[in-house]
Amino acid sequence: MYEHLETTLRGRSILKSPKLNKGVAFSIEERQSLGLNGLLPPAVLTIEEQVTRSYKQFKDQPDDLSKYVYLSLLRARNEILFYRLVSEHISEMLPIVYTPTIGLAIQRYSQVYRGPHGVYLSIDDPDGIEEAFRNLRVDSDEIDLIVATDGERILGIGDWGIGGIDIAIGKLTVYIAAGGIDPSRVLPVILDVGTNRESLLDNPLYIGRRHPRVRGERYDAFIDAYVTTANRMFPNAMLHWEDFAQPNARPILERYQNKICTFNDDIQGTGAVSLAVVLSAVRASGIPLDQHRIVVFGAGSAGIGIVEQIRDAMVHNGLSKEDANRKFWCVDKFGLLIENMENLADFQRPYARTIHEIKEWDHNGSDGNISFDEVIRQVQPTILIGTSTVGGAFTEEIIRQMAAHVDRPIILPMSNPTTSSEAIPADLLTWTDGRALIATGSPFEPVTHNGVTYEIGQANNAFVFPGIGLGTIVSRAERVTDKMLEAAAEAVAGMVEISEPGSSLLPPVEQLREVSVSVATSVVQAAIIDGVARKHPSDIEQAVKQAMWQPEYRPLRGV
Numbered sequence: 001m002y003e004h005l006e007t008t009l010r011g012r013s014i015l016k017s018p019k020l021n022k023g024v025a026f027s028i029e030e031r032q033s034l035g036l037n038g039l040l041p042p043a044v045l046t047i048e049e050q051v052t053r054s055y056k057q058f059k060d061q062p063d064d065l066s067k068y069v070y071l072s073l074l075r076a077r078n079e080i081l082f083y084r085l086v087s088e089h090i091s092e093m094l095p096i097v098y099t100p101t102i103g104l105a106i107q108r109y110s111q112v113y114r115g116p117h118g119v120y121l122s123i124d125d126p127d128g129i130e131e132a133f134r135n136l137r138v139d140s141d142e143i144d145l146i147v148a149t150d151g152e153r154i155l156g157i158g159d160w161g162i163g164g165i166d167i168a169i170g171k172l173t174v175y176i177a178a179g180g181i182d183p184s185r186v187l188p189v190i191l192d193v194g195t196n197r198e199s200l201l202d203n204p205l206y207i208g209r210r211h212p213r214v215r216g217e218r219y220d221a222f223i224d225a226y227v228t229t230a231n232r233m234f235p236n237a238m239l240h241w242e243d244f245a246q247p248n249a250r251p252i253l254e255r256y257q258n259k260i261c262t263f264n265d266d267i268q269g270t271g272a273v274s275l276a277v278v279l280s281a282v283r284a285s286g287i288p289l290d291q292h293r294i295v296v297f298g299a300g301s302a303g304i305g306i307v308e309q310i311r312d313a314m315v316h317n318g319l320s321k322e323d324a325n326r327k328f329w330c331v332d333k334f335g336l337l338i339e340n341m342e343n344l345a346d347f348q349r350p351y352a353r354t355i356h357e358i359k360e361w362d363h364n365g366s367d368g369n370i371s372f373d374e375v376i377r378q379v380q381p382t383i384l385i386g387t388s389t390v391g392g393a394f395t396e397e398i399i400r401q402m403a404a405h406v407d408r409p410i411i412l413p414m415s416n417p418t419t420s421s422e423a424i425p426a427d428l429l430t431w432t433d434g435r436a437l438i439a440t441g442s443p444f445e446p447v448t449h450n451g452v453t454y455e456i457g458q459a460n461n462a463f464v465f466p467g468i469g470l471g472t473i474v475s476r477a478e479r480v481t482d483k484m485l486e487a488a489a490e491a492v493a494g495m496v497e498i499s500e501p502g503s504s505l506l507p508p509v510e511q512l513r514e515v516s517v518s519v520a521t522s523v524v525q526a527a528i529i530d531g532v533a534r535k536h537p538s539d540i541e542q543a544v545k546q547a548m549w550q551p552e553y554r555p556l557r558g559v
């Protein structure tokens, strides 16, 4: 039984507070004590009855964007009911509050705007960062987690300026619904540095800073001001970075990861969930991890983050770093990454192939480079991963070519939203006669092929970041270490049973809360082993479960 919450607010101020409001679930005593008599219809409903009604209203919405707006308005009115509804219908609502629908909401942010949510920081007013955080009127130990984006690389749909704040809100919705993070202890932040999208700059309704993106020293100084201020004012908070474009994502992570508790979801979260999927798929394939040949299509933040995580697991299993690096062939816009290429980024260089080894290959790509299909022909990969944002890039020809050389091709089209997915599971199963082991970044329905129903696991960082956040909070970790990420991946893979033909490579979305408990428990253990934990609970799993926020009303009393 919960203790009473107390409030000095009365009447309509309570109904306007999404954290306190229970609507018609206020009891007769609460109505009396809080000055609500006459301000609500007379019936008193339970939260279960409210969920039933809200679910019907959700179903009545004409399309997915309307469903998104409906849920956003519900959250703005009654936060606990919103999280209860989403938690109880997680597999149906995740595609609405998260990818793919959230991509649509971000594109239409200024048109469907119904009110503020989160913290809006502007590069034109870096001194305003502290004031904005002060205006929240929360104490320094009351924030555990801040998700920030600058909106430049939203999913696979590019620069959407201030609308990017919805991805920070969406990630936090998943943290809360799937990871039991307390919604009153988190902040979504947009770092508004402008936008380069003409259609936004020309739109009179656009509500972000109306100028091109600021780059260079001013940008770096703004990021630094945000990190310094957030870390000083909320020293316990993990700083999560989301959907930064590649030239900024990795430098920001590298600048701060050894100084504060920080995490880049697109690099590290994606790496961890991909390792989990690969570990499950490798078990199903019967071929040990270090004997696989892996082609990654789209060698940006996510692609190289995945390579690093799988490479580290190979090193853990006994391969040298150099030998493990040789297991990967990374393809980007200009073809296979090769050592003498101009424009190779530092983070791509360790995986570039030598000129010597590709001497005899067909240089059939643009500018004499080596094309994706030539890579597939020559490498005969056993694992193919897509992080390119190019919808349909895994063509029938590519997949049939790959499947000709391997019994169980492991194929992971990771790009989001659904329109950016490199392939559709039904096609992959047709082209490989049902042999492919598949997981996708976006949600797909099960596919029936030759009488077998294939469950398609959602290889999305949503399987790991809620548990990583929860574990970091429970251990009060000073840093997010590589071991914590690997522990997260192993925890997810440990929950997968590949017993039947067509089994999913990941647990079902319905089990996200259980997955988060397991991930968080492993993350706390790893944080303790790595010496970064400030708290060492004796029963870790119990501590994790106890720390999880539940979407339940607490009795409220006026004082």
Ligand SMILES: NC(=O)C1=CN([C@@H]2O[C@H](COP(=O)(O)OP(=O)(O)OC[C@H]3O[C@@H](n4cnc5c(N)ncnc54)[C@H](O)[C@@H]3O)[C@@H](O)[C@H]2O)C=CC1
Pocket: 153, 154, 155, 156, 157, 245, 246, 265, 266, 270, 273, 297, 298, 299, 300, 301, 302, 303, 331, 332, 333, 334, 386, 387, 388, 389, 390, 414, 415, 416, 417, 420, 440, 441, 442, 459, 460, 461, 462
């Ligand atoms: N499933 C998941 O959990 C996650 C999926 N993603 C998805 O991965 C995709 C990429 O994200 P990031 O790596 O952060 O972006 P990024 O911009 O850092 O990387 C994309 C890379 O693909 C390359 N590329 C673009 N067109 C190409 C083409 N025609 N051929 C080969 N390469 C091409 C780009 O040059 C770039 O290097 C996005 O669609 C995103 O939604 C990202 C993070 C998590």
Ligand SMILES: CC(=O)C(=O)O
Pocket: 099, 154, 155, 156, 243, 265, 266, 415, 416, 441, 460, 461, 462
């Ligand atoms: C899932 C995710 O983080 C992305 O697509 O960017």
Ligand SMILES: [Mg+2]
Pocket: 155, 242, 243, 265, 266
């Ligand atoms: Mg992302």
